[in-house]
Amino acid sequence: MSSQNFLDLLKQRFPGEIHRSALINDNELYVEIYQEKVPELSRFLVEEKSCALVSLFAADERANPSGCFAIYYVFGVTGANLFIVFKTLIPETKPVFQSIACHIPAAQLYEREIQDLFGLEPQGHPDPRRFALHNNWPPGVYPMRRDFDGRQKPPFVVTEKADQFTRVQGAGVYEIPVGPVHAGIIEPGHFRFSVAGEPIINLEAQLFYVTKGIEKLCEGQSIEKCFYFAERISGDETFANSLAYCQAIEKIAGIIPPERANFSRVIFAEQERLVSHLGDLAGICVDIAHGFGASQFRMLRGWTYQMIEEVSNSRFLRSVNKPGGLRKDFITGNEKRILEYLNRIRKELTETRNIIKSNSLFADRVEHTGILSNQIAKDLNVVGPAGRASGVHKDLRKDHPYSAYGKLSFDIPRHQNGDVNCRYQVKLEECFISMDLIIQSLEAMPPGKVREPVTEVEAYRFALGYSEAPRGENIHWIMTGPDNTVYRYKVRTPSFCNWPALCHAVKGNVVPDFPLINKSFNLSYAGNDL
Amino acid sequence: MNYLASFGLQILVMVALAPLVNGIIKKVKAFSQKRKGPPLLQLYYDLWKLFKKDTVVSETTSWIFRITPYIVAGAVVLAALLVPVNLNLPSFHFAGDVILVIYLLGMARFFMVLSGLDSGSTFGGMGSSREVMISVLLEPSLLISMFTIGLIAGSTSVYSMMISSAGTGFLLFQPVYLLLFLAVFIILIAETSRIPVDDPATHLELTMVHEAMILEYSGKHLALMEWAACIKQLIFITLLANIFLPLESFLAFASPNSTLMSSLLLYLAKVIFIAVLVAVTEISTVKLRLFSVPNLAALSFILAFLGFFQYLLVGR
Numbered sequence: 001m002s003s004q005n006f007l008d009l010l011k012q013r014f015p016g017e018i019h020r021s022a023l024i025n026d027n028e029l030y031v032e033i034y035q036e037k038v039p040e041l042s043r044f045l046v047e048e049k050s051c052a053l054v055s056l057f058a059a060d061e062r063a064n065p066s067g068c069f070a071i072y073y074v075f076g077v078t079g080a081n082l083f084i085v086f087k088t089l090i091p092e093t094k095p096v097f098q099s100i101a102c103h104i105p106a107a108q109l110y111e112r113e114i115q116d117l118f119g120l121e122p123q124g125h126p127d128p129r130r131f132a133l134h135n136n137w138p139p140g141v142y143p144m145r146r147d148f149d150g151r152q153k154p155p156f157v158v159t160e161k162a163d164q165f166t167r168v169q170g171a172g173v174y175e176i177p178v179g180p181v182h183a184g185i186i187e188p189g190h191f192r193f194s195v196a197g198e199p200i201i202n203l204e205a206q207l208f209y210v211t212k213g214i215e216k217l218c219e220g221q222s223i224e225k226c227f228y229f230a231e232r233i234s235g236d237e238t239f240a241n242s243l244a245y246c247q248a249i250e251k252i253a254g255i256i257p258p259e260r261a262n263f264s265r266v267i268f269a270e271q272e273r274l275v276s277h278l279g280d281l282a283g284i285c286v287d288i289a290h291g292f293g294a295s296q297f298r299m300l301r302g303w304t305y306q307m308i309e310e311v312s313n314s315r316f317l318r319s320v321n322k323p324g325g326l327r328k329d330f331i332t333g334n335e336k337r338i339l340e341y342l343n344r345i346r347k348e349l350t351e352t353r354n355i356i357k358s359n360s361l362f363a364d365r366v367e368h369t370g371i372l373s374n375q376i377a378k379d380l381n382v383v384g385p386a387g388r389a390s391g392v393h394k395d396l397r398k399d400h401p402y403s404a405y406g407k408l409s410f411d412i413p414r415h416q417n418g419d420v421n422c423r424y425q426v427k428l429e430e431c432f433i434s435m436d437l438i439i440q441s442l443e444a445m446p447p448g449k450v451r452e453p454v455t456e457v458e459a460y461r462f463a464l465g466y467s468e469a470p471r472g473e474n475i476h477w478i479m480t481g482p483d484n485t486v487y488r489y490k491v492r493t494p495s496f497c498n499w500p501a502l503c504h505a506v507k508g509n510v511v512p513d514f515p516l517i518n519k520s521f522n523l524s525y526a527g528n529d530l
Numbered sequence: 531m532n533y534l535a536s537f538g539l540q541i542l543v544m545v546a547l548a549p550l551v552n553g554i555i556k557k558v559k560a561f562s563q564k565r566k567g568p569p570l571l572q573l574y575y576d577l578w579k580l581f582k583k584d585t586v587v588s589e590t591t592s593w594i595f596r597i598t599p600y601i602v603a604g605a606v607v608l609a610a611l612l613v614p615v616n617l618n619l620p621s622f623h624f625a626g627d628v629i630l631v632i633y634l635l636g637m638a639r640f641f642m643v644l645s646g647l648d649s650g651s652t653f654g655g656m657g658s659s660r661e662v663m664i665s666v667l668l669e670p671s672l673l674i675s676m677f678t679i680g681l682i683a684g685s686t687s688v689y690s691m692m693i694s695s696a697g698t699g700f701l702l703f704q705p706v707y708l709l710l711f712l713a714v715f716i717i718l719i720a721e722t723s724r725i726p727v728d729d730p731a732t733h734l735e736l737t738m739v740h741e742a743m744i745l746e747y748s749g750k751h752l753a754l755m756e757w758a759a760c761i762k763q764l765i766f767i768t769l770l771a772n773i774f775l776p777l778e779s780f781l782a783f784a785s786p787n788s789t790l791m792s793s794l795l796l797y798l799a800k801v802i803f804i805a806v807l808v809a810v811t812e813i814s815t816v817k818l819r820l821f822s823v824p825n826l827a828a829l830s831f832i833l834a835f836l837g838f839f840q841y842l843l844v845g846r
Contacts, residue, residue: 176652176656177652178652178735178736183733183734183735184733184734198820198821287734287737288816288817289725289726289729289731289732289812289816289817290816291559291562291563291731291812291813292562292563292813294563295563295564295565296563299564359814359816361726361815361816361818362816364818364819364822365816365817365818365819369819510819510820510821511656511736512736512737512819512820513819513820514736515734515736515737
């Protein structure tokens with residue numbers, strides 16, 4: 001369905017509600033509507049047109065002619081390369097907005113985030129507790145408002161209610177607090193289990209211990225500098241984040257990167273996916289004490305890191321991207337080396353897969369563990385491998401092709417059961433698909449330059465940049481300011497969508513299975529906390 | 531041989547050799563993963579390091595927490611005295627000592643479970659409850675196995691059991707012994723917190739059993755607990771080695787005047803063999819779901835019971 005059809009449909013269904021609309025960057029349909037009408041129109045899109053809420057954020061546009069806060073609701077259209085963005089204005093004098101979380105559960109956390117960071121209150125929200133800010137943050141201080149100085153450090157507030165977790169009561173029910181500091185070398189997060197013996201009744205995660213304020217830091221910075229912030233959102237998704245950032249900037253600047261850059265980007269993005277998935281597979285093996293599998297996958301991950309380092313000189317693919325293309329032509333002269341590595345990895349990976357497949361105890365551990373039902377996955381808009389394991393077969397590379405993905409032939413894994421085994425299989429299959437994509441790109445890439453310089457960008461223009469990170473869809477939205485700066489940068493990483501899904505997937509499982517389920521999702525703390 | 535000397539040698543072998551077994555198991559596991567692994571003597575270095583360190587004790591604990599390492603180490607060393615490493619070392623034996631061994635280890639566990647609860651930490655309590663669940667399931671199987679062998683030997687003393695099996699060649703060809711060997715081997719795996727029951731190498735507190743109970747210990751206390759754990763492991767290995775693999779008759783066949791030295795070497799070889807068996811089990815399995823562990827305990831019980839039944843019906 002084209003954008004015009006969609007617009008006509010909306011106008012026909014809701015006559016007189018749409019003040020303004022514009023299609024920009026080929027596939028972003030911006031529709032300005034009254035704030036009271038948002039729940040109705042959103043439900044129409046999600047419930048009748050099977051669109052998914054992929055991002056929801058506010059922007060402090062009080063300095064602009066409108067003089068209001070703006071809230072943007074981004075919907076991805078299923079089956080068409082189109083995003084629909086509702087924009088609604090909230091006056092400073094009446095800082096409330098209609099919550100859509102009751103009908104669209106995926107909106108819950110976004111609305112709580114807006115409440116914490118902007119001080120706009122979602123009316124009718126089922127669970128309006130604090131989320132992005134902890135209780136020791138002073139009330140009434142809203143860090144994402146433009147009049148809040150990001151360098152200032154607000155006082156630490158000591159409150160009576162140190163935690164605000166949901167209490168489960170009953171005979172024999174008790175709570176297990178875990179974290180934020182863990183036994184392994186991992187990022188901080190606090191988990192509160194309510195258990196009856198070993199089975200878990202409820203799990204709540206408290207995150208945002210490593211908030212860096214990236215969105216705030218980027219405001220007013222030059223687009224060159226913001227690129228480095230984007231790369232550092234989450235260490236193991238450096239390339240996916242920089243790619244999303246670059247694409248947004250390129251759209252705003254009206255630049256189309258050269259073909260060679262597009263194919264190179266596919267190669268690097270898939271290398272990053274390979275590393276991430278191999279690490280996850282190793283983690284799954286470690287958590288069920290399968291030493292052989294763990295060391296094999298770790299070895300393969302090491303080889304992939306070596307390949308990446310030899311090609312790009314940076315194991316984490318830092319400074320490989322650049323708005324407009326790539327920093328330099330990394331691929332020329334390295335084609336043979338990449339192919340050799342991939343052959344070695346493919347051979348060893350196939351062997352390892354077969355050995356593990358023949359281990360019935362392994363299968364017993366991963367099957368039926370940590371089931372994420374299809375309904376929950378749909379409602380919470382679970383993305384990436386976790387979604388594809390639960391019957392949500394979405395992939396930005398297929399649904400909204402970017403870079404050179406539209407020119408490559410590949411399929412995505414489709415699983416239904418949503419247990420640890422399915423997530424394991426999805427990741428394993430994607431490793432092979434990634435290697436195929438790299439080989440296809442190496443064959444298909446034309447010679448030529450790898451960068452179209454970005455000189456100047458127009459002020460107050462905006463665009464969505466997106467990429468399929470190893471963990472799932474990654475949506476960035478940028479509005480430029482005057483003098484080549486960034487005015488508002490909204491990052492939504494896949495981890496933000498999937499953390500609540502983890503809490504649902506562990507319910508009913510026993511406590512010692514939690515690390516395994518957690519590892520099968522392998523979410524990023526830094527990517528969530530920003 | 532002087533009674534006291536054999537007494538001393540028995541203790542020395544059990545206490546000094548115990549950490550080596552862990553080294554052997556780790557080496558074999560590392561080998562299966564194309565790694566070099568830690569040095570064979572790593573656990574000795576670790577114990578040495580821990581003994582030199584200060585002990586930190588939480589303020590919320592009672593005297594139980596502080597006394598437990600000594601009770602555990604004492605009980606385990608006492609039990610080690612009662613399981614002769616060799617026929618030539620009849621250190622200390624009397625009717626019924628096998629029951630004493632089992633319940634000395636039981637007492638050690640009882641205090642370990644208490645200390646896990648005593649610290650009041652989340653993980654200690656979880657470890658204690660899991661440990662009790664597993665040990666309750668294993669105890670009947672261990673008792674039946676030992677009593678069946680006692681029936682065959684006509685005595686409930688470990689030394690007499692060893693003598694009874696020593697003269698009979700390769701015992702594992704006899705179904706009773708094969709069934710009991712497998713039953714006790716499963717108990718060895720479970721009692722020493724090995725995969726598939728527990729993962730000795732894990733850092734994940736939520737999945738731990740044994741490690742969770744001793745999580746709050748540090749320094750000298752921790753060293754005692756770790757050392758006691760590996761002596762307990764060697765006790766089970768020695769039981770397996772000397773009752774089910776009595777190869778002394780072959781040794782006697784090779785050199786009629788088998789000396790203490792050569793029989794100790796044979797013992798060492800048997801210990802290494804069983805350690806490798808444990809390592810292979812760890813390599814080829816994965817950790818079971820916690821609620822599948824009872825199935826494994828049931829398997830051990832059925833094997834022991836079949837052995838017992840078979841002996842009652844048809845003899846050896």
